[in-house]
Amino acid sequence: MQRQVSEIKEVILSRIVRILRDVYQESPAGISFETVYARMAFKSDPHLNELRLALERIERGEYGNCIFCKEEIQLSLLLSLPTAHFCESCAAILRNNTHTGAMYDTIHHSRSSNNNR
Numbered sequence: 857m858q859r860q861v862s863e864i865k866e867v868i869l870s871r872i873v874r875i876l877r878d879v880y881q882e883s884p885a886g887i888s889f890e891t892v893y894a895r896m897a898f899k900s901d902p903h904l905n906e907l908r909l910a911l912e913r914i915e916r917g918e919y920g921n922c923i924f925c926k927e928e929i930q931l932s933l934l935l936s937l938p939t940a941h942f943c944e945s946c947a948a949i950l951r952n953n954t955h956t957g958a959m960y961d962t963i964h965h966s967r968s969s970n971n972n973r
């Protein structure tokens with residue numbers, strides 16, 4: 857997984873650089889981890905924060921697992937959405953349930969879901 861992680865890290869860093877450039881009109885000299893990290897340290901941008909937390913999860917070796925089912929999140933998903941907390945199937949369930957707690961209901965009532973059809 858080491859090669860993929862460095863690939864994801866680059867995706868995250870390039871997104872940070874883009875935000876720094878487009879939103880804050882800053883252009884870091886390079887996109888090394890240290891440069892970018894220093895630039896974003898004092899900004900309270902929620903999007904930057906998400907990306908920074910993703911980098912920290914990588915550093916701690918906690919990155920890439922779904923917080924619901926604990927399975928590994930698909931690499932293709934992480935590359936397009938590096939801040940993803942859920943795997944594709946859990947994300948799909950969440951998308952279909954906008955209410956809080958609906959995840960539990962979906963699983964709990966799935967056995968009787970055909971009764972209304």
Ligand SMILES: [Zn+2]
Binds near residue numbers: 922925944945947
């Ligand atoms: Zn999952």
